[in-house]
Amino acid sequence: NAGVTQTPKFQVLKTGQSMTLQCAQDMNHEYMSWYRQDPGMGLRLIHYSVGAGITDQGEVPNGYNVSRSTTEDFPLRLLSAAPSQTSVYFCASSGGVYNEQFFGPGTRLTVL
Amino acid sequence: GQQLNQSPQSMFIQEGEDVSMNCTSSSIFNTWLWYKQDPGEGPVLLIALYKAGELTSNGRLTAQFGITRKDSFLNISASIPSDVGIYFCAGLNRDDKIIFGKGTRLHILP
Numbered sequence: 001n002a003g004v005t006q007t008p009k010f011q012v013l014k015t016g017q018s019m020t021l022q023c024a025q026d027m028n029h030e031y032m033s034w035y036r037q038d039p040g041m042g043l044r045l046i047h048y049s050v051g052a053g054i055t056d057q058g059e060v061p062n063g064y065n066v067s068r069s070t071t072e073d074f075p076l077r078l079l080s081a082a083p084s085q086t087s088v089y090f091c092a093s094s095g096g097v098y099n100e101q102f103f104g105p106g107t108r109l110t111v112l
Numbered sequence: 113g114q115q116l117n118q119s120p121q122s123m124f125i126q127e128g129e130d131v132s133m134n135c136t137s138s139s140i141f142n143t144w145l146w147y148k149q150d151p152g153e154g155p156v157l158l159i160a161l162y163k164a165g166e167l168t169s170n171g172r173l174t175a176q177f178g179i180t181r182k183d184s185f186l187n188i189s190a191s192i193p194s195d196v197g198i199y200f201c202a203g204l205n206r207d208d209k210i211i212f213g214k215g216t217r218l219h220i221l222p
Binding site: 004031040041042043090094098099100101102103104105106 | 143145147152153154155156157160162200202204208210212213214215
């Protein structure tokens with residue numbers, strides 16, 4: 001199993017550009033989520049999904065969109081990037097009996 | 113909403129020392145999880161605790177699920193340089209929602 005994979009690993013955008021961060025998992029987990037990590041702020045939940053076709057907002061959803069057309073994939077879209085979205089983004093999935101959450105390696109995004 | 117208070121925020125220790133960190137909350141959790149994040153990587157699950165009072169070890173790491181279900185601690189014995197990183201606690205509430213602490217950054221002095 002590859003676990004949770006994320007692409008790209010690094011990205012630089014200009015203000016106003018759009019892009020999609022990709023996330024995929026091969027563990028057949030129903031629950032997937034996106035976090036951003038900023039210095040001193042811990043992990044903040046952006047959006048999450050409890051299954052294909054179902055998404056919901058987390059703690060900091062503004063400026064981000066998500067969709068969940070398959071169990072495996074959960075892309076995060078930035079429609080018009082802003083410098084405040086410079087951060088490290090982590091995708092995670094959980095499932096099974098105990099619902100432990102597993103993280104991807106992260107995408108480091110810089111918005112100029 | 114529910115919050116986890118993780119302490120300390122950072123620690124500076126000598127190699128070989130033991131380390132202790134904890135998470136507390138005013139809310140009850142059904143599962144406690146401890147993660148470690150190496151620089152430039154995503155958090156990796158270290159230990160999962162499922163029952164109040166449970167004490168679980170993973171090598172030099174030991175974690176306990178508090179009897180009140182509102183706290184958990186993680187101990188690292190005989191620290192080594194590769195223990196450097198950020199340690200996160202997380203709790204799963206009765207709705208299976210996961211709440212993260214803000215992390216403890218561990219530094220090891222040469």
